[in-house]
Amino acid sequence: MSEQRSLTSRRALLGAGVAAAAGLALAPGVRLIQWAQARSAGELASGQVRWGLLIDANRCASGCTACVDACVQENALQSSIDLRQRPQWIRKVELKQMGADRTAAAPVMCQHCAEPPCVDVCPTGASFKRADGIVLVDRHTCIGCRYCMMACPYKARSFVHEVLTDQKPEVPRGKGCVEGCTLCVHRIDRGQTPACVQACTESENGAMLFGDLNDPASDIARRLRTEASRALRADLGLDPGVRYQGV
Amino acid sequence: MSHRASRPQCPALARSLAGLGLALLAGFCAVGARAEEPGRTPKPTIVIESQQHCIASPETMRREHPDMLRHQRVRTVRLGERGTKVSLNACIGCHADRKTGSVIGSDHAFCQGCHSYAAVHIDCFDCHQSSVRPAPARVTLGATP
Numbered sequence: 001m002s003e004q005r006s007l008t009s010r011r012a013l014l015g016a017g018v019a020a021a022a023g024l025a026l027a028p029g030v031r032l033i034q035w036a037q038a039r040s041a042g043e044l045a046s047g048q049v050r051w052g053l054l055i056d057a058n059r060c061a062s063g064c065t066a067c068v069d070a071c072v073q074e075n076a077l078q079s080s081i082d083l084r085q086r087p088q089w090i091r092k093v094e095l096k097q098m099g100a101d102r103t104a105a106a107p108v109m110c111q112h113c114a115e116p117p118c119v120d121v122c123p124t125g126a127s128f129k130r131a132d133g134i135v136l137v138d139r140h141t142c143i144g145c146r147y148c149m150m151a152c153p154y155k156a157r158s159f160v161h162e163v164l165t166d167q168k169p170e171v172p173r174g175k176g177c178v179e180g181c182t183l184c185v186h187r188i189d190r191g192q193t194p195a196c197v198q199a200c201t202e203s204e205n206g207a208m209l210f211g212d213l214n215d216p217a218s219d220i221a222r223r224l225r226t227e228a229s230r231a232l233r234a235d236l237g238l239d240p241g242v243r244y245q246g247v
Numbered sequence: 248m249s250h251r252a253s254r255p256q257c258p259a260l261a262r263s264l265a266g267l268g269l270a271l272l273a274g275f276c277a278v279g280a281r282a283e284e285p286g287r288t289p290k291p292t293i294v295i296e297s298q299q300h301c302i303a304s305p306e307t308m309r310r311e312h313p314d315m316l317r318h319q320r321v322r323t324v325r326l327g328e329r330g331t332k333v334s335l336n337a338c339i340g341c342h343a344d345r346k347t348g349s350v351i352g353s354d355h356a357f358c359q360g361c362h363s364y365a366a367v368h369i370d371c372f373d374c375h376q377s378s379v380r381p382a383p384a385r386v387t388l389g390a391t392p
Contacts, residue, residue, distance in 0.1 A: 039329070041331065043329075044322075044328055128325060136324070166376075169375070172374040172375040172376070174373045177374070
């Protein structure tokens with residue numbers, strides 16, 4: 001009998017814990033500790049933060065490739081291999097509305113889903129989502145099976161087909177691994193914006209905005225609240241961290 | 248996730264690291280025992296540019312650097328821990344050959360010298376940059392909008 005009672009109380013305690021956790025999750029933006037933008041040495045990525053992008057296709061100039069060039073430069077993606085095999089972390093997509101003259105352009109990269117299919121299918125656990133919402137490949141664990149490339153509805157992942165020697169110290173990459181946009185995680189950890197966003201801002205198109213989706217005071221959260229935006233393939237329910245306007 | 252955590256990650260690397268540990272241990276025991284008789288046992292001919300003890304004594308580093316690097320790489324990649332004492336880029340920054348700027352490329356280079364002596368392949372530089380490149384400064388104030 002006493003055992004049963006203790007079991008019941010344990011259940012009650014567990015229930016209270018779950019309720020408390022749900023309460024925390026139900027109140028985004030309400031937190032006891034405010035995080036700083038740039039983390040100090042040794043500090044871990046925070047689960048309070050969710051990094052995201054807002055891309056305005058109305059401002060994205062059709063011939064401009066500043067974001068793509070900046071990505072190639074920043075991550076040392078230069079390659080002379082056949083285009084079909086060349087890694088592509090970000091690409092410009094031209095859109096044309098059927099039956100109308102309207103066209104738009106926008107960059108597409110890893111959408112940093114909250115429910116990433118690449119993570120679901122990875123057989124080794126190499127594909128993972130960091131606490132702050134950035135979806136990455138741990139190349140130490142990646143076996144290059146490319147299931148994630150097939151699972152990604154945005155075609156955001158690439159496979160490295162050639163031996164590399166000109167990597168940047170902060171962006172290690174090599175033959176036999178799958179890779180994709182890291183949201184410039186090395187820059188974010190220093191307190192900077194991703195290279196594509198910086199290039200877009202400097203190009204004066206200003207089509208890309210980077211920030212914390214969880215912080216109600218951030219520019220990106222404010223604009224997502226007040227302006228119309230959409231997720232690509234919202235029907236899949238992946239809750240991407242990259243949102244678009246004017247598409 | 249728990250069943251994944253127990254699975255050995257990168258088994259080839261684990262094997263080579265274990266091999267390195269054994270080989271180094273055997274090698275340095277032999278060197279220690281025959282210290283009075285140079286020439287009996289071949290020694291690695293590495294040129295060590297920086298003599299300072301960055302993290303721990305050379306004896307500790309010889310045995311434990313694979314474990315240190317393997318432990319830290321998980322924390323850095325998966326948890327986002329940056330600016331720590333153990334860092335492959337910090338090793339390279341301190342110990343790269345002053346002429347070539349690299350820790351590999353010759354049997355006198357800091358990493359390759361010992362690894363080729365112990366006949367252990369270094370996987371690190373299949374992906375990581377082996378030469379010194381200027382590191383960008385950490386930004387202390389938030390630059391994000």
